[in-house]
Amino acid sequence: xxxxxxxxxxxxxxxxxxxxxxxxxxxxxxxxxxxxxxxxxxxxxxxxxxxxxxxxxxxxxxxxxxxxxxxxxxxxxxxxxxxxxxxxxxxxxxxxxxxxxxxxxxxxxxxxxxxxxxxxxxxxxxxxxxxxxxxxxxxxxxxxxxxxxxxxxxxxxxxxxxxxxxxxxxxxxxxxxxxxxxxxxxxxxxxxxxxxxxxxxxxxxxxxxxxxxxxxxxxxxxxxxxxxxxxxxxxxxxxxxxxxxxxxxxxxxxxxxxxxxxxxxxxxxxxxxxxxxxxxxxxxxxxxxxxxxxxxxxxxxxxxxxxxxxxxxxxxxxxxxxxxxxxxxxxxxxxxxxxxxxxxxxxx
Numbered sequence: 445x446x447x448x449x450x451x452x453x454x455x456x457x458x459x460x461x462x463x464x465x466x467x468x469x470x471x472x473x474x475x476x477x478x479x480x481x482x483x484x485x486x487x488x489x490x491x492x493x494x495x496x497x498x499x500x501x502x503x504x505x506x507x508x509x510x511x512x513x514x515x516x517x518x519x520x521x522x523x524x525x526x527x528x529x530x531x532x533x534x535x536x537x538x539x540x541x542x543x544x545x546x547x548x549x550x551x552x553x554x555x556x557x558x559x560x561x562x563x564x565x566x567x568x569x570x571x572x573x574x575x576x577x578x579x580x581x582x583x584x585x586x587x588x589x590x591x592x593x594x595x596x597x598x599x600x601x602x603x604x605x606x607x608x609x610x611x612x613x614x615x616x617x618x619x620x621x622x623x624x625x626x627x628x629x630x631x632x633x634x635x636x637x638x639x640x641x642x643x644x645x646x647x648x649x650x651x652x653x654x655x656x657x658x659x660x661x662x663x664x665x666x667x668x669x670x671x672x673x674x675x676x677x678x679x680x681x682x683x684x685x686x687x688x689x690x691x692x693x694x695x696x697x698x699x700x701x702x703x704x705x706x707x708x709x710x711x712x713x714x715x716x717x718x719x720x721x722x723x724x725x726x727x728x729x730x731x732x733x734x735x736x737x738x739x740x741x742x743x744x745x746x747x748x749x750x751x752x753x754x755x756x757x758x759x760x761x762x763x764x765x766x767x768x769x770x771x772x773x774x775x776x777x778x779x780x781x782x783x784x785x786x787x788x789x790x791x792x
Contacts, residue, residue: 468536551607555572678764689731
């Protein structure tokens, strides 16, 4: 995907926890003087954050105000984004803040600070990218201990993976302040970067929230010892897929109630309290993410654990099961009839 942004201002500093303070650039780097290779490299880093699906270690985050007011990073990012004259000073203060609040074992790296603009509407964005440097070719320390940008073999100078990054404001979720990525964390962005440095709380990724739904529904029925009406599951998913708003906790509770997923023993308040206990109080999944996993349309999967059919799976769009699945007195029936040319098979 071509990034719909132009680089307007850029500064970088070197942050290493083994040093007493960051090594600051003497001034911001004039964008007009940057070689195309370096501009392309920086925009590629920003594009990785912009395009990253809300899954795993990529999260949407909100600033959290405490007893002392807003977190410092909030005002600094605003200055980077909106105040051209304050850009460089704010970038230095962000590097100092990152150095101050990083874990003692945090890897050294270049903190790139950028102001970007979307030509189509003039919208401004601030991007922070911490990139691990591979050798001294990108950041050379001269006798004055100042980082100096080198252009030679830029494709091989830095590791292509972002250590950590943030984009402000969030590019496509108005209910959140930033989009945060942490390639070093398998699931949750590192606490020091998101919480201590940025002063944010992040929501569980869309992908993780989607994956938690079905198991939570099954556990609720088991723990409350009530029936889960199996053939209603596809109806619930179908209703959620038709929503015009994000899938939130009230939306899920309403869909479950309307489709009578738990029969006539269902108590909405008890169910809602259970979901909150299971970490779904802040459930917030965009409908398009609920419908798609970025590669294809999501599918409902029935995996058989009965010894006679162990290993058998049936999957498809939830809507496809509405006329082929039924249950009665604890017996579940899948009934599919097609002509001999109405299907294909493969062995893989």
